[in-house]
Amino acid sequence: MTKSVITSDPDITVRKAVELMSKRDIGSLLITQDGKMVGIMTERDVMKKVVSKGLSPEKTKVSEIMTKKVITTTPDTRLDHACKKMESNHIKKLPVLDDNDKLIGILTTTDVVSYEPKLAGYIYRIVSKKEKEKVKKNIKPLLLTNLLLVLLLVASVFIFMLVLKPLVSHPTITQRVGLMIYSFVIILILLSTLTGIMVFRILSKKSIF
Helix, strand or coil, X not given: CECCCCEECCCCEHHHHHHHHHHHCCCEXXXXXXXXXXXXXXXXXHHHHHHCCCCCCCCCEHHHHCXXXXXXXXXXXCHHHHHHHHHHCCCCEEEEECCCCEEEEEEEHHHHHHHCXXXXXXXXXXXXXXXXXXXXXXXXXXXXXXXXXXXXXXXXXHHHHHHHHHHHCCCCHHHHHHHHHHHHHHHHHHHHHHHHHHHHHHHHHCCCC
């Protein structure tokens, strides 16, 4: 864990807290009072509870927007158990409290990977879960379109076997043009289908599906 933790008082303004986060290049700020942790303020809290509501960061206090229910751990917790807690709660930072609920450090995804590379799988799932959901949401229309293209390809082959095949033996100029257009459409459908299959296979290998 990281023992040097950057903290702040709950009574400071959001602006000062954000300035501190920016100066230290951190995405969240642990809030303590009398040595005990009382909450955490993240960039998401600022965006959702201040910016989106048009509140003044100069007048709004950290205590008004911080998340008070914080998932924590103890120094005696096994590292893999701590990682599972981070994964199940979709968090990247886990404050460490002693028996008196005093903040003594923080466990981050960087700490885990640096100390025990074998646990990197947990970190990948924590970091990428939202990204996976976003990819799934964006890729579903593509997969549906690909399915429709497959059905269209099958239907086109069926039509060719029943209707157009007899015309191939003695085609007129119009029929030749029609066959060329038909062949071009089939090639496009086939290429689109193959592209969709390749995309699906790549995402499957990355455990997106």
